[in-house]
Amino acid sequence: MAKLRVGLLFGGRSGEHEVSIVSGRAIARALAEESNATQYETIPFYIDKEGCWHSPEVSRQVLDSGEALAVQGISAAALWQFPPETASIDVWFPILHGPNGEDGTIQGLLSLMRVPFVGSGVLGSAVGMDKLMMKTAFAEAGLAQVNxxxxxxxxxxxxxxxxxxxxxxxxxxxxxxxxxxxxxxxxxxxxxxxxxxxxxxxxxxxxxxxxxxxxxxxxGVTAREVECAVLGNDRAQASVVGEISFNSDFYDYETKYTDGRANLAIPAELPAEVAERLREMAIRAFLAVDAAGLSRVDFFYVEATGEVLINEINTLPGFTALSMYPQLWGASGVSFPQLVDRLIRLALERHGEGLPESASSGDRATSAEENRSLK
Known part of the structure; x- marks a missing residue:
């Protein structure tokens, strides 16, 4: 059978551009693993800091070097010039962090393309990105949070x-x-x-x-910072719980992405009841914002009282070597290559759920078979 063509979309117009490149490199390596290479052909597309899409050839150069392209201004028309290879993509894997990447904007564009893509749709991405709307959704779901x-x-x-x-x-x-x-x-x-x-x-x-x-x-709250990864669509699963500790005043950008600045304990040393409560709350949060595919949910655990407070959800968490999301699933028995494969399958499943009533029974049967294979 022909391989599925996976459009790996990375870079983007945000302050997390460099992090996106690192995540893209890690996903490209996972797709090159033998178990995935037999199923998928990776076609990378780099979006530079001005918002221009680049050809797979240039994009591979960025992945190989790990360095962002230097750009100095563009014309408005250039923003709408997509490489011709975009028309051949079977499923998109966007790993664009921050604004214009995980806020529903790129998800809207990919939805208009009518091609499956990894991760949440427009609604889940937008609500998950906007902390005020996110907290409103959490409150409606009855999830305790800080004032x-x-x-x-x-x-x-x-x-x-x-x-x-x-x-x-x-x-x-x-x-x-x-x-x-x-x-x-x-x-x-x-x-x-x-x-x-x-x-x-x-x-x-x-x-x-x-x-x-x-x-x-x-x-502010005096608490332990713990995180849980979620994988799935409407029947999502939660990973083991991990804990972050650090010496800086708080978990800022430099601490998050500098090797050795933060320590991850996976699984976290928690009472079994607390860990299970965290996992259940993570799935409730995932469903509350209408997330899909993947999310990382962050919590505060107030050890003195046993209280668990939800902090936030990240619907497109990092995939760098230091990132908590793939490490949590690794500790839960899902390797990085398996995780990437599972996310692509979930994207196909999600896209299949949107079949119109006029779709053929054969198409619906195929979609149902894919669903069963993901259970």
Whole structure:
């Protein structure tokens, strides 16, 4: 049988461009493993920092070097020039982190192409990316979380006289410091600050507003940071639970992506009841935002009280050598190559669920057979 042509989509217009290249390299290696190479032909497509798509030949050069292409401005028309090889793709594997990659935008484009793709659709991606909408979905699902306040850039920047009142309101709602101030729509801890005082809160709000027009301020909590990986579609499965520990003030971008800055304990040393509760909450969170394929769900475990608070969901987590998601599944008995294969199969399954009523019974039977093979 002919191999399925997998379009590996990486790079992108976000601050996580370099991380996406590293993730893309890891996935390309996994697809080159013998078990996958017999089934799939990998065709890479690199999106540079200006948003231009590049040919498979250039994209392979980027994967080989691990370095982003240097670009200096483009014409608007160039943004809509796709390499001709895109028309031959059977299934897309987007590994674009951050804005324009996991916020529903690229998912909308791929949906218009009417070709299966790995990961969540437009709704799940958009809700999972926007921390304020995410927390609204979590609250509706009855998932406990830390106290938070949502503010906008206009509230922060519109009138200097309003700013002290805004900070008064935040302090009244959240209580004692510290707080964590985050742009609502960025990943990998970009733009996040820890505020221990009014002066630091003002600086953190101004900084976050430079990244996004929607900002979230969360109450700090003394807790262990634990994570769980989810794999599947409507019948998702949860991995073992892992724990992150670090010496920095918080889990910032540098700590996250610098080897040796953070320690991962997989599985985490937790009471069995707590680990099972975390796994159950991870699946509830996955379903609450309508995620698909893969997600990593982050929690705070307050050991003193036994309380578990959900922090956030990442619908397109990293696939670097340091990334928690593939390591969690590795500890759960699913190797990296197997994980990549499973995600492609889940993409095909998800696409098959969207068959119109007029689809042939043979098509529906094939889709059902694929579903059974994934159980």
């Amino acid at each position: 938070y306040v949502g503010v906008t850039r206009s509230q922060i920047w519109s009138n200097p006289c309003v700013f002290p009142t805004l900070c008064d309101d935040i302090e009244a709602q959240l209580g004692d410091y510290p707080y964590f101030v985050k742009p609502a729509n960025l990943g990998s801890s970009v733009g996040i600050s820890k505020a221990r005082s009014r002066a630091e809160l003002e600086t953190a709000l101004d900084n976050a507003a430079s990244y996004d027009r929607r900002i979230i301020v969360e109450a």
